[in-house]
Amino acid sequence: MGLARFALVLSMVAGSAGASPSGEWQPSGKWVVRFEKNQCMALRGFVRGDRKITVGFESKFLSPYYSVLFEMPGSPTGLGLDRASLVVGRERQPSRSALIGPSKKSGFQIISFTATDKQLEDLEAHPWVQFSAAGKTIRVPVTSFRSVQELLDRCEAQVLASWGFSFADQARIATYPKTGKGLLNVFTADDYPSSALKRDAVGQVDLRAMVGLDGKARDCVIVRSSGHPDLDTATCALFIQRNRYSPGVATDGRPMVAPVFVTVRWLMG
Missing domain, CATH: 3.30.2420 (TolA/TonB C-terminal domain)
Structure with missing residues (x-):
């Protein structure tokens, strides 16, 4: 199973989302695999000063696309968000196809992007992602991508087996x-x-x-x-x-x- 099965998740867990593009986020733990709603997720915490976020990859089964999610404070409208953008690796054209939905956390919303697997392939050589919305930008390093891929492959195989395959x-x-x-x-x-x-x-x-x-x-x-x-x-x-x-x-x-x-x-x- 290849790169096409993954979706990137950015989850705001504390503090403001206002880190600048030049700000450096440091990992605060190891990658952890979580299974939720028939989806596999590999998550890792990051910190910058008193701000904390969680970065992860969510499997997108048997598809050449992936969803990129960012969880942030706000009230979901369920409409497209033209002012949001996502840049993966060294790409020049950001992804702008966004959908806003509710989060399990009270007072939070999830912004979801759809992008191609080519962006994920670039993470191995250029390991960072940048999300911008409402005048705020976060740039996060994403390293050890191959190890994340192996974790998700094992999780995905177990999910497919639970589906009867x-x-x-x-x-x-x-x-x-x-x-x-x-x-x-x-x-x-x-x-x-x-x-x-x-x-x-x-x-x-x-x-x-x-x-x-x-x-x-x-x-x-x-x-x-x-x-x-x-x-x-x-x-x-x-x-x-x-x-x-x-x-x-x-x-x-x-x-x-x-x-x-x-x-x-x-x-x-």
């Missing part, structure tokens, strides 16, 4: 199911549930399903809810009804039943 099947598969359709061809603006439209409800839904030898997805399970039952229900129903895959392929060239993991964002405007 055994360690033996994981060793046997050469290619996971692929779809010729982009999500924009599966979900359209007309699919937005009317009940959600009336409430201006937005959110992100993570789902998993098993793809059979016939290429049809079955057994859709919501891994992470949007917080809106109507959006969750519509996501699984439309995904099962419309999406078709090329089945997984084993090392001997034969098709095999295998899982897929999909993230769907419901936005307005």
Whole structure:
């Protein structure tokens, strides 16, 4: 399992988020793996003076993309945030596709980005990330990336096994199911549930399903809810009804039943 499965998480645990780009954050502990809501997370604390943050990588199963999250004080609006940006490694063009959601911590919000796996590959040679929002910037060193990758690989293998895809099947598969359709061809603006439209409800839904030898997805399970039952229900129903895959392929060239993991964002405007 490669770099494509990871999502970076920045979690504010104490103090202000106002560190300057030239500020140096030092690790305050070792990488720790945490399993939460069917996701694997490797976390590490950092300090700068009396300020503390937690940096981590969250697995994003079987996908060429990852989500970058930053938890900070504030009230979530559930809307896109145009003034936020994320820079990974030496990249020149920051990621600006952001979504705001609630945090488990009272008075906090989570800003989520989507970016490509190429950014994570650059972390090995240029180990830092920089997040900016509302006039505040944090630049954090991210070292020992390969060791983080190994920790998450082991955690992810255990999660896939818990989904019914055994360690033996994981060793046997050469290619996971692929779809010729982009999500924009599966979900359209007309699919937005009317009940959600009336409430201006937005959110992100993570789902998993098993793809059979016939290429049809079955057994859709919501891994992470949007917080809106109507959006969750519509996501699984439309995904099962419309999406078709090329089945997984084993090392001997034969098709095999295998899982897929999909993230769907419901936005307005």
